[in-house]
Amino acid sequence: MSEARRTRVIRTDYLARVEGEGAMYVKLDGREVAEVKLRIYEPPRFFEALLRGRAFTEAPDITARICGICPVAYQMSAVRAMEDACGVAIDAGPLRDLRRLLYCGEWIESHSLHVYMLHAPDFLGYAGAVEMARDHREIVEQGLQMKKAGNAVMALVGGREVHPINVRVGGFYRAPARAELRTLVDPLERARETALATARWAATLEFPDVQRATELLALSEPDRYPIDLGRIRSDGGLDIAPAEFDAHVVEEHVEHSNALHARIRERGTYLTGPLARYALSFAQLRPLAREAAREAGLGPVCRNPFQSIVVRAVELVQACDEALALIDGHVEPDAPAVEVIPRRSVGHGATEAPRGLLYHRYEIDDDGTILDAKIVPPTSQNQLAIEEDLRAVVEAGLDLPDEQLSLRCEQTIRNHDPCISCATHFLKLTVDRG
Amino acid sequence: MNTTPEQAPALAATGTRTLKGTPPSGAQAGRQTLAVWKFASCDGCQLSLLDCEDELLLLADRVEIAHFVEASSATVDGPYDVSIVEGSITTAHDAERIREVRASSRVLITIGACATSGGIQALRNFADVDDFTAIVYASPDYISTLRTSTPISAHVPVDYELNGCPIDKRQLLEVIGAHLAGRRPRVRAHSVCVECKRRGTVCVMVAHGTPCLGPVTHAGCGAICPSYDRGCYGCYGPMEAPNTDALSARMAQLGCEEVDLVRVYRTFNAGSTAFQRESEAHERG
Numbered sequence: 001m002s003e004a005r006r007t008r009v010i011r012t013d014y015l016a017r018v019e020g021e022g023a024m025y026v027k028l029d030g031r032e033v034a035e036v037k038l039r040i041y042e043p044p045r046f047f048e049a050l051l052r053g054r055a056f057t058e059a060p061d062i063t064a065r066i067c068g069i070c071p072v073a074y075q076m077s078a079v080r081a082m083e084d085a086c087g088v089a090i091d092a093g094p095l096r097d098l099r100r101l102l103y104c105g106e107w108i109e110s111h112s113l114h115v116y117m118l119h120a121p122d123f124l125g126y127a128g129a130v131e132m133a134r135d136h137r138e139i140v141e142q143g144l145q146m147k148k149a150g151n152a153v154m155a156l157v158g159g160r161e162v163h164p165i166n167v168r169v170g171g172f173y174r175a176p177a178r179a180e181l182r183t184l185v186d187p188l189e190r191a192r193e194t195a196l197a198t199a200r201w202a203a204t205l206e207f208p209d210v211q212r213a214t215e216l217l218a219l220s221e222p223d224r225y226p227i228d229l230g231r232i233r234s235d236g237g238l239d240i241a242p243a244e245f246d247a248h249v250v251e252e253h254v255e256h257s258n259a260l261h262a263r264i265r266e267r268g269t270y271l272t273g274p275l276a277r278y279a280l281s282f283a284q285l286r287p288l289a290r291e292a293a294r295e296a297g298l299g300p301v302c303r304n305p306f307q308s309i310v311v312r313a314v315e316l317v318q319a320c321d322e323a324l325a326l327i328d329g330h331v332e333p334d335a336p337a338v339e340v341i342p343r344r345s346v347g348h349g350a351t352e353a354p355r356g357l358l359y360h361r362y363e364i365d366d367d368g369t370i371l372d373a374k375i376v377p378p379t380s381q382n383q384l385a386i387e388e389d390l391r392a393v394v395e396a397g398l399d400l401p402d403e404q405l406s407l408r409c410e411q412t413i414r415n416h417d418p419c420i421s422c423a424t425h426f427l428k429l430t431v432d433r434g
Numbered sequence: 435m436n437t438t439p440e441q442a443p444a445l446a447a448t449g450t451r452t453l454k455g456t457p458p459s460g461a462q463a464g465r466q467t468l469a470v471w472k473f474a475s476c477d478g479c480q481l482s483l484l485d486c487e488d489e490l491l492l493l494a495d496r497v498e499i500a501h502f503v504e505a506s507s508a509t510v511d512g513p514y515d516v517s518i519v520e521g522s523i524t525t526a527h528d529a530e531r532i533r534e535v536r537a538s539s540r541v542l543i544t545i546g547a548c549a550t551s552g553g554i555q556a557l558r559n560f561a562d563v564d565d566f567t568a569i570v571y572a573s574p575d576y577i578s579t580l581r582t583s584t585p586i587s588a589h590v591p592v593d594y595e596l597n598g599c600p601i602d603k604r605q606l607l608e609v610i611g612a613h614l615a616g617r618r619p620r621v622r623a624h625s626v627c628v629e630c631k632r633r634g635t636v637c638v639m640v641a642h643g644t645p646c647l648g649p650v651t652h653a654g655c656g657a658i659c660p661s662y663d664r665g666c667y668g669c670y671g672p673m674e675a676p677n678t679d680a681l682s683a684r685m686a687q688l689g690c691e692e693v694d695l696v697r698v699y700r701t702f703n704a705g706s707t708a709f710q711r712e713s714e715a716h717e718r719g
Contacts, residue, residue, distance in 0.1 A: 014503055015503075016503045016504075016505075016506060016507035017503075017504065017505065017506070017507060018504075019477045019504065020472075020477060021472065042474075043473075043474045043524045043525045043528065043579060044524075044567075044570065044579060045474060045524075045553075045554070045555040046555065046557075046558060046563075046566040046567070046569070046570050047554075047570075048569060048570045049558075049561075049565070049566035049567075049569040049570050050554065050555070050557040050558070050561075050566070052569070054697065055694075055697060058697065058701075061667065061701070062554060062701070065476050065478075065553075065554045065599065065702065066476060067476050067477065067478075068475075068476040068477045068478020068479065068480075068481045068600060069477055069478070069481060071476075071478070113481075113484065117484065117505060121506075127506045127507045127508030128502075128505045128506025128507065128508065129505065129506075130490070130491070130494045130499055130505065130506060131506060131508060133491050133494070137491065140491065141491065144487040144488075144490065144491075145487065147485075147487055148487040148488070151485060151487070159658045159659070159661075159662050160600075160655070160658055161482075161485055161603075162478040162479075162481060162482060162485070162600040163478060163599065163600055163669070165658055165659050165662060165664060165667075166662045166664070172662075173659075173662045173663050173664040174662040174663040174664070336663075410507075421475070421476050421477045
């Protein structure tokens with residue numbers, strides 16, 4: 001066999017700095033990319049099955065346990081879907097604002113974690129944030145303090161940082177008082193300054209020149225940056241209600257993988273997450289966030305996944321600034337929750353987890369018993385786009401030595417902040433660990 | 435560590451990379467080593483370590499974080515002074531892997547409801563796992579899983595268990611600190627009721643008739659739910675010697691039906707002995 005046809009394998013069997021257990025496998029046949037896999041081997045936990053027979057009111061607490069990194073996203077999609085099933089819509093007013101505030105807290109926490117502890121080490125050449133802190137203690141500490149501000153919002157509005165206890169179908173158990181919310185202003189103002197500095201700093205990092213044409217899909221609203229509700233839109237022209245998600249997005253079993261891959265019917269791969277939200281809702285960013293994007297050199301669309309660290313920084317500015325505005329304009333609700341009476345029905349809910357669109361669908365009985373559940377997390381939607389990114393990055397980096405190419409590939413995966421704990425519960429998998 | 439099965443080559447490979455800050459192999463003189471391991475779980479309990487924003491870097495100054503894949507691609511071979519284990523055992527492979535983690539750890543601490551009682555995924559223990567697989571996966575043949583989700587202590591000796599879904603990060607720091615210092619952790623096994631009294635929260639069951647698992651639930655969270663006008667839902671698992679019979683009788687008077695009682699005991703600590711027995715009593719009811 002000539003040297004040009006030599007088989008070369010780039011693999012990482014336990015991906016670091018992602019949530020959950022996954023592996024990467026790339027096989028080159030000479031200069032041809034023969035196989036690309038982002039493999040999920042985290043054990044299944046069967047959430048859709050164990051939800052059957054439970055009360056509709058239990059869905060937010062149970063589904064939160066799918067992911068310790070974005071429990072609020074699960075709670076919000078679950079309550080939206082249950083309220084939809086019961087003919088209730090909390091689309092405006094103080095309860096919706098409190099939900100958005102809580103969700104901003106999760107975005108700040110999760111994005112700070114990703115930018116500083118999971119992604120930045122790739123750009124600066126460290127194994128992790130603790131190692132990075134030996135040389136750049138101040139940078140890591142400022143990231144941790146911003147993360148702490150997000151956690152403070154979750155702890156106050158949600159009751160605690162991981163698996164908040166205050167979210168219920170119809171609203172909250174207790175609405176925090178205005179005076180309590182005011183205690184968040186100082187940490188959030190400091191976090192907003194840090195977020196602005198983060199955007200400036202992230203813009204100075206070195207980015208491989210990669211442009212991806214993947215269709216971008218996100219929630220969208222006419223006058224707000226999408227977080228907690230909206231229509232599902234794509235830059236390819238899709239524009240549907242969450243209830244139509246199932247009809248337009250299909251999950252296919254592709255031959256090279258044992259995972260289900262989501263595609264837009266008759267169109268193909270799409271990407272959800274910060275790049276998609278940013279491109280589809282640039283005009284809805286708060287002025288301060290738009291200014292931060294401009295200063296960081298971003299146009300209204302960013303198609304380089306390596307620059308997602310800059311887009312996340314812009315979304316950190318957005319989330320801090322919006323959280324402060326929500327507190328400033330806060331009006332205490334008349335009651336912490338509205339009444340939600342179950343009926344035999346189907347409900348849909350879609351919200352924007354930090355990593356992208358999270359879709360829930362439930363069928364419930366007259367007494368509120370869950371008959372069927374379907375949950376589509378962002379990482380499973382992005383898996384195909386991540387593999388296509390990997391293929392492009394490998395094709396562009398064929399002359400890199402194995403170690404560098406491998407690191408570049410891992411970074412390509414981390415660009416999308418995959419949450420494998422989320423994806424697993426519905427992915428088909430083999431326990432072939434190679 | 436030279437005993438992890440299939441993952442071992444890759445772990446070794448990442449450990450030998452020439453990234454800046456990659457620690458040298460083996461424990462540095464004078465510093466104890468800490469390892470963090472994940473089994474079937476949501477990642478939330480190990481995230482609690484990263485949520486110690488004010489203490490994380492100080493902890494890293496004092497101990498060598500030798501294996502923590504969610505936080506770093508650099509890993510150091512065992513043996514380890516303290517291993518922190520999150521998650522439950524749900525596959526044959528993981529049942530083998532936990533034995534290897536045990537063999538390479540001087541002290542093994544399990545954190546969170548998954549590791550200490552099997553977690554929410556232990557609901558399969560009350561059902562037919564083949565039915566569960568068929569509901570979630572179109573090709574059940576691909577799924578290799580055990581019929582039960584079990585706590586770590588069902589497989590290997592455990593030195594300390596920290597309850598909670600999720601654990602409390604202050605308790606986590608206390609437990610790690612105590613084990614590194616060779617003393618007993620100051621963690622109380624009394625009920626959530628005591629925590630309500632301490633913080634001056636009005637009893638939601640007495641004052642409002644709200645069903646509450648506080649009287650039988652292990653302390654540790656700080657009694658968050660009642661302070662938010664909600665009954666405790668038992669995410670810290672059973673306290674020492676809980677009187678679930680008496681509590682169930684009271685909750686029945688407050689309007690809970692048998693199906694509700696089965697549900698309240700059958701959540702994140704459904705596999706704990708006390709809660710399992712009580713849920714089964716009402717299922718038969």
